[in-house]
Amino acid sequence: MTTILNRQVHLVRRPQGAPVPGDFRIVDRPVPVPGEGELLLRNLYLSLDPYMRGRMNDSHGSYAPPYALDAPPGGGTVARVVRSRLDGFAEGDLVVAPDGGWQSFALSDGTGLRRLPNDMAQPSQALGVLGMTGFTAWWGLTAIGRPQAGETLVVSAAGGAVGSVAGQIGRLLGCRVVGIAGGAGKCRQVVEDLGFDACLDHRAPDLAGRLGEAAPDGIDIYFENVGGAVREAVWPRLNTDARVPVCGLVSGYNGVTEDAGGIHALLLSLIVKRIRLQGFLNADHLDSFPDFERQMRGWLDTGQLHAPETIVDGLDQAAAAFVGLFEGHNTGKLVVRLSD
Amino acid sequence: MTTILNRQVHLVRRPQGAPVPGDFRIVDRPVPVPGEGELLLRNLYLSLDPYMRGRMNDSHGSYAPPYALDAPPGGGTVARVVRSRLDGFAEGDLVVAPDGGWQSFALSDGTGLRRLPNDMAQPSQALGVLGMTGFTAWWGLTAIGRPQAGETLVVSAAGGAVGSVAGQIGRLLGCRVVGIAGGAGKCRQVVEDLGFDACLDHRAPDLAGRLGEAAPDGIDIYFENVGGAVREAVWPRLNTDARVPVCGLVSGYNGVTEDAGGIHALLLSLIVKRIRLQGFLNADHLDSFPDFERQMRGWLDTGQLHAPETIVDGLDQAAAAFVGLFEGHNTGKLVVRLSD
Numbered sequence: 001m002t003t004i005l006n007r008q009v010h011l012v013r014r015p016q017g018a019p020v021p022g023d024f025r026i027v028d029r030p031v032p033v034p035g036e037g038e039l040l041l042r043n044l045y046l047s048l049d050p051y052m053r054g055r056m057n058d059s060h061g062s063y064a065p066p067y068a069l070d071a072p073p074g075g076g077t078v079a080r081v082v083r084s085r086l087d088g089f090a091e092g093d094l095v096v097a098p099d100g101g102w103q104s105f106a107l108s109d110g111t112g113l114r115r116l117p118n119d120m121a122q123p124s125q126a127l128g129v130l131g132m133t134g135f136t137a138w139w140g141l142t143a144i145g146r147p148q149a150g151e152t153l154v155v156s157a158a159g160g161a162v163g164s165v166a167g168q169i170g171r172l173l174g175c176r177v178v179g180i181a182g183g184a185g186k187c188r189q190v191v192e193d194l195g196f197d198a199c200l201d202h203r204a205p206d207l208a209g210r211l212g213e214a215a216p217d218g219i220d221i222y223f224e225n226v227g228g229a230v231r232e233a234v235w236p237r238l239n240t241d242a243r244v245p246v247c248g249l250v251s252g253y254n255g256v257t258e259d260a261g262g263i264h265a266l267l268l269s270l271i272v273k274r275i276r277l278q279g280f281l282n283a284d285h286l287d288s289f290p291d292f293e294r295q296m297r298g299w300l301d302t303g304q305l306h307a308p309e310t311i312v313d314g315l316d317q318a319a320a321a322f323v324g325l326f327e328g329h330n331t332g333k334l335v336v337r338l339s340d
Numbered sequence: 341m342t343t344i345l346n347r348q349v350h351l352v353r354r355p356q357g358a359p360v361p362g363d364f365r366i367v368d369r370p371v372p373v374p375g376e377g378e379l380l381l382r383n384l385y386l387s388l389d390p391y392m393r394g395r396m397n398d399s400h401g402s403y404a405p406p407y408a409l410d411a412p413p414g415g416g417t418v419a420r421v422v423r424s425r426l427d428g429f430a431e432g433d434l435v436v437a438p439d440g441g442w443q444s445f446a447l448s449d450g451t452g453l454r455r456l457p458n459d460m461a462q463p464s465q466a467l468g469v470l471g472m473t474g475f476t477a478w479w480g481l482t483a484i485g486r487p488q489a490g491e492t493l494v495v496s497a498a499g500g501a502v503g504s505v506a507g508q509i510g511r512l513l514g515c516r517v518v519g520i521a522g523g524a525g526k527c528r529q530v531v532e533d534l535g536f537d538a539c540l541d542h543r544a545p546d547l548a549g550r551l552g553e554a555a556p557d558g559i560d561i562y563f564e565n566v567g568g569a570v571r572e573a574v575w576p577r578l579n580t581d582a583r584v585p586v587c588g589l590v591s592g593y594n595g596v597t598e599d600a601g602g603i604h605a606l607l608l609s610l611i612v613k614r615i616r617l618q619g620f621l622n623a624d625h626l627d628s629f630p631d632f633e634r635q636m637r638g639w640l641d642t643g644q645l646h647a648p649e650t651i652v653d654g655l656d657q658a659a660a661a662f663v664g665l666f667e668g669h670n671t672g673k674l675v676v677r678l679s680d
């Protein structure tokens with residue numbers, strides 16, 4: 001008889017620059033026992049996201065506390081209730097656990113759990129297009145970007161989990177959508193599979209010049225996931241009254257930035273072009289989640305919205321997958337499958 | 341008999357760095373003769389504003405074309421119609437001419453003229469608190485800043501034309517208002533005459549530390565007129581969900597900036613604190629001008645709003661006054677009186 005253990009990935013060292021596999025370690029622990037008022041969850045899918053890099057720093061000026069060392073980092077999971085000592089939940093229930101973490105099992109007192117249909121066909125979508133990732137794209141684009149039909153939307157990290165959704169929503173709302181992504185192959189996918197009007201490889205020369213050709217009427221909305229040299233190329237082409245939802249700055253999350261411009265020039269451009277630049281966090285706007293779900297499900301069900309996923313098998317692969325996230329290995333939402 | 345001439349101040353050289361008197365020259369020209377459909381205006385007051393510095397550059401990436409050399413710069417004036425060949429205007433009418441310019445007389449075809457009561461007691465206020473200056477403060481603060489009672493508002497260039505109004509409006513709307521200005525004497529005026537809760541001298545040491553004491557609950561709105569080192573001191577104290585109307589960046593208008601921070605850190609702070617940063621131009625929002633006027637007149641008439649002015653006598657003093665604008669010589673609105 002095999003003893004079932006709680007496999008965890010621990011953060012054992014704070015990454016210096018880009019994360020490397022040695023920053024993590026696989027650890028097996030006993031499966032925890034739920035107390036009165038608690039649930040034991042078996043994690044089925046773990047979401048891997050760039051924001052996690054910030055929380056791996058000790059002092060990072062972020063909006064959430066740093067992850068502890070020698071413990072599994074937090075992270076959203078889709079999980080099955082395997083034991084319930086909490087009213088209102090039964091064994092077999094499928095939920096999204098906002099902090100299920102990098103581990104096979106988790107305890108929960110029910111806080112923040114979101115129920116899913118127990119027979120949901122693709123539960124990993126509850127982390128991606130129908131989860132916080134999709135919600136981030138939807139809220140940032142609609143509430144801050146405020147797209148109007150005929151406008152030009154540029155999305156950086158267009159092949160990533162948020163960017164791939166933000167660009168598609170822009171298309172569905174009538175924008176001309178230009179993606180920026182790393183690599184010719186990924187750019188091809190963004191155009192052919194996701195229906196962007198164009199996608200530019202930021203690794204090829206003269207991004208600024210190609211952007212001028214791809215966005216001949218200038219840029220009305222820039223959905224910012226990246227920062228750095230990509231932002232620099234976009235900035236001079238922003239139109240008057242442009243909106244810039246600042247969702248992420250992944251180019252700098254590892255501590256290296258390539259943006260050569262000065263703050264004065266940046267701020268001056270806000271006046272000259274009446275630009276609105278606004279950072280946001282999905283967690284602040286959860287009252288809009290039902291509206292988001294309704295609209296996105298409609299588009300998904302009619303096949304108008306595509307939800308690319310990169311699914312990695314097994315918690316043992318989580319660290320390598322996370323490392324690859326900063327090298328652009330994934331297309332669409334990156335999730336780790338822990339169990340069926 | 342004296343021939344009346346049209347005295348003009350010409351821009352004869354594009355300023356390098358801070359403007360100097362030698363960049364300007366007094367020139368006397370014949371008074372122009374209005375054609376059919378034109379008015380001859382006699383300028384009574386000329387508005388001097390920091391934005392003019394940008395338009396004195398040849399290529400400045402601004403929102404308006406550069407001023408021509410060997411001609412009077414544009415600029416708002418209060419003017420009296422002295423000859424009318426345009427229906428609807430009569431001799432003696434008092435108007436605001438948005439581009440009356442640095443000269444004693446101007447022609448107008450009526451475009452953009454705003455009528456004033458012919459017996460207006462303090463017509464210079466139509467350039468300041470009741471004109472574009474006041475409107476800039478009002479629109480930026482109310483539409484972008486969205487002040488709520490009990491919030492903390494910080495205003496840079498608090499003794500200047502826009503800042504002195506923005507801070508007072510903040511007070512009237514129930515905010516705690518902290519000004520930042522250059523010099524102990526000006527700071528005293530801002531507190532004693534304008535009713536700011538506090539005013540910090542940015543020339544004295546440790547602005548950041550004093551700001552922490554003056555804004556113990558952090559900063560909800562930063563009305564940005566200055567940029568540079570002042571912005572740097574403000575930034576770490578911005579609260580979550582802060583709003584930053586970007587009205588001006590006068591610290592850099594002469595080509596020197598002192599802001600040492602990087603763009604990545606600035607943009608990251610927008611996400612971490614969900615900051616909204618938005619540049620604006622008063623001219624885009626003139627449909628709100630009647631609302632502005634109604635509210636401001638109410639506050640002025642009841643003595644709740646003070647309208648400090650620095651009035652310089654004679655066009656011959658315009659260049660020196662403009663030079664002094666960047667050295668902080670004026671308190672409140674700076675206008676040149678050309679005629680009674």
